[in-house]
Amino acid sequence: MAKLRTYAEMAGDWQDLHARVEANVADLPELEMQWARLGTVIEQARAAARRQGAMRAAKQEASQELLALAKLANRLVAVIRQGLKAHYGTDNEKLAEFGLQPFRGLSRKKEGTEEPDSPESPPPVSPGPVPPVE
Numbered sequence: 001m002a003k004l005r006t007y008a009e010m011a012g013d014w015q016d017l018h019a020r021v022e023a024n025v026a027d028l029p030e031l032e033m034q035w036a037r038l039g040t041v042i043e044q045a046r047a048a049a050r051r052q053g054a055m056r057a058a059k060q061e062a063s064q065e066l067l068a069l070a071k072l073a074n075r076l077v078a079v080i081r082q083g084l085k086a087h088y089g090t091d092n093e094k095l096a097e098f099g100l101q102p103f104r105g106l107s108r109k110k111e112g113t114e115e116p117d118s119p120e121s122p123p124p125v126s127p128g129p130v131p132p133v134e
Helices: 007-023 029-088 093-098
Strands: none
Touching: 007 029, 029 093
16 A cells, blocks of 8 residues: 555545445444544544644744735834934934934055055046137
């Protein structure tokens, strides 16, 4: 017999065997106790599968709710951050208290570093002598 991998395959096999033994229970008195126990276990497995399905649905609903709440929270955070910058100004150090980077100017060139090779611009051309105005 092939190895059963899914719950549905196993449950089908259990139910099939249970029904076949039920048809011959009179001939198999030594297995009657295990047969009855298998019937109980099959019902418990069905109940567990129903609970699992309900929990899966509840998990999906909770995931969708969490996603919607995360989107809303991100929008509110963006509005609050913009409000803080508008209130204090973009260069106020108080912004650091709220986890925001205040504008501290453009970074300066470090000493000892040279600019990358760039073509030199030609010197400005003088227009020549200007005639006197009469």
